[in-house]
Amino acid sequence: MSTLVYVEDHEGEPVKGSLGVLSKAATLGDDVAAVLCGSGVEKLGEQVGKHGAKRVLVADDPALEAPLPQPRVDVLTKLIEAEGFDTVLFGASVLTADIAAALASRLDAGLNWDLVDLEEQDGKLVGKRPALQDSVLLDVGWKSEPRLALIRSGTFEPAESGGSAEVSKVEVAIEDWSQQAKMLEQAHEESEGPSIEDADVIVAGGRGLGKPENFSLVEALAKELGGAVAATRAVVDAGWYPYASQVGQTGKTVAPKLYIACGISGAIQHKVGMQSSGTIVAINKDPNAPIFEYSDLGVVGDVHDIVPKLTELVKNRKSG
Amino acid sequence: MKIAVCVKEVPDASAPKRIDPQTFRLDRNVPGALNEFDTHALEEGLRLNEGGGDGEVVAILMGPPKAADSLRKALAIGADRAVHVADDALAGSDLVATTKALAKAIERESPDLVLFGQQSADADGAVLWASVADRLRLPVISQAASLELADGKAKVKRQTEYGYDVIEAPLPCVVAVSDAINEPRYPSLKGIMGAKKKPQDSVALSDLGLGPDDVGEAGSRTEVYAVGEPPARGESRRIEDNGDAAEAILEYLTEKKLV
Numbered sequence: 001m002s003t004l005v006y007v008e009d010h011e012g013e014p015v016k017g018s019l020g021v022l023s024k025a026a027t028l029g030d031d032v033a034a035v036l037c038g039s040g041v042e043k044l045g046e047q048v049g050k051h052g053a054k055r056v057l058v059a060d061d062p063a064l065e066a067p068l069p070q071p072r073v074d075v076l077t078k079l080i081e082a083e084g085f086d087t088v089l090f091g092a093s094v095l096t097a098d099i100a101a102a103l104a105s106r107l108d109a110g111l112n113w114d115l116v117d118l119e120e121q122d123g124k125l126v127g128k129r130p131a132l133q134d135s136v137l138l139d140v141g142w143k144s145e146p147r148l149a150l151i152r153s154g155t156f157e158p159a160e161s162g163g164s165a166e167v168s169k170v171e172v173a174i175e176d177w178s179q180q181a182k183m184l185e186q187a188h189e190e191s192e193g194p195s196i197e198d199a200d201v202i203v204a205g206g207r208g209l210g211k212p213e214n215f216s217l218v219e220a221l222a223k224e225l226g227g228a229v230a231a232t233r234a235v236v237d238a239g240w241y242p243y244a245s246q247v248g249q250t251g252k253t254v255a256p257k258l259y260i261a262c263g264i265s266g267a268i269q270h271k272v273g274m275q276s277s278g279t280i281v282a283i284n285k286d287p288n289a290p291i292f293e294y295s296d297l298g299v300v301g302d303v304h305d306i307v308p309k310l311t312e313l314v315k316n317r318k319s320g
Numbered sequence: 321m322k323i324a325v326c327v328k329e330v331p332d333a334s335a336p337k338r339i340d341p342q343t344f345r346l347d348r349n350v351p352g353a354l355n356e357f358d359t360h361a362l363e364e365g366l367r368l369n370e371g372g373g374d375g376e377v378v379a380i381l382m383g384p385p386k387a388a389d390s391l392r393k394a395l396a397i398g399a400d401r402a403v404h405v406a407d408d409a410l411a412g413s414d415l416v417a418t419t420k421a422l423a424k425a426i427e428r429e430s431p432d433l434v435l436f437g438q439q440s441a442d443a444d445g446a447v448l449w450a451s452v453a454d455r456l457r458l459p460v461i462s463q464a465a466s467l468e469l470a471d472g473k474a475k476v477k478r479q480t481e482y483g484y485d486v487i488e489a490p491l492p493c494v495v496a497v498s499d500a501i502n503e504p505r506y507p508s509l510k511g512i513m514g515a516k517k518k519p520q521d522s523v524a525l526s527d528l529g530l531g532p533d534d535v536g537e538a539g540s541r542t543e544v545y546a547v548g549e550p551p552a553r554g555e556s557r558r559i560e561d562n563g564d565a566a567e568a569i570l571e572y573l574t575e576k577k578l579v
Binding site: 010015067068069070073093094095097098099100101102103104105106108109110111112113114126130131132134135136137138139140141142143144150177180181182183184185186187188201225233234235236237238243249250251257258267268269279281283288292294295296297298299300301302305306309310312313314317 | 344439444451484501546551556560
């Protein structure tokens, strides 16, 4: 097996998810290379090498500065064809999902996504993919090479193997049409306000709250429980609550002792950000909401009735 | 402006969903529904064409004959025309096989803008659009929380792990919208009545210049070996609110020593 792991970087650091996938790849075989694509990313080579890559290939070019997928597809296509990698792995993110999917077309290669494990069975690479709201687990594979895979975020923890890698530069040639999308403003992490990642109790609100003002119900319950307030992507995109509070694939990953989901349907994108919580309580009026599949206590009912009552009860308990 | 909106039929939310143990494919012999995520793409297409001359919104669906119901719903909501890519050989197509056919169907329309929803409710892939865009050699912007068109360009606010990017691309381009970008309209009675009169094309593989080996299992590069049970999360309790749910939650939290 000759594996290439795409290592994403953000603000001068390799992202944790990529390093986790790299560490996993190193347990499956010896011939593991990592690729960095960006501007000024050569200096990350050493750090990446510590996580199991024998070689670090660096595509360092100003044209790769913005985190846009298409220029990276051009670079990776050339690299994979020239080096003959049979397996290419990505830690899933907004950027890498687009890269991997485009690469599948370009190379006529199989892409399996949302994998939560990879293993070798009788000399064959097999991926584990939860499907149908995680109610079944599929064993998936590839009929040809290269094999492309997106690993669900947060699946593998980075592990330092203490090795060092040979770092080399790769050629960057980008097609004109791949450079048509332009980054006008790039997001930067906001570090203001208390972090929800350290909270023991989180009360989260979703679209089921009906309107932004109803976040006050969630805030009141969080206050009585001494917890923090979180929100789903849908309500953050809609401007109901700040991005810093977002839990999910494109938000924070949290693991409080108690997570109370109010009016949250619980799509996979949300689930991956909170599934490691100790106890999950979900309140939703839709009995088919996916969140009930992974709640410890599922309550089918109206958040507008139940949440204020619960707040009152907790308050009385404390004073009584 | 000609806008192509790619839509899919998925099993209805209330239908029991299962993977066929023989074929390892999703059992589609259950009531279907228009993928809700795609209604946001459709709404965005309708919104962008509102009040504007000779604009057209074309809904493009790939799926078995019975998926025509979902396409009719897209027409009832407001699409001007529908294209149904249907061929027995398409069954079992994975990502590369699907996008081979879908890209050809889009190409025939030469749209100014191609819209996708953020994922399908059954496959959860969120990978289709970038694969299609690559085949069409068009710029792609995904995870759009807002979309504006001006001066022949699409300007998108894209949500990532770090906040919001602003990205611009010239038309024609491919944009995948988030489900928070708008509130989709429901079909009106007039829309439902009028849907039958709107043009609906059925497109077979041969119309796309493709053969049976290009798609379906023959054209696919991935496969499923087995279906198993996921690791159990442990005991789960479910209650219906009869007016005392708040008390029940407090009792549960007390029992777990969480309050």
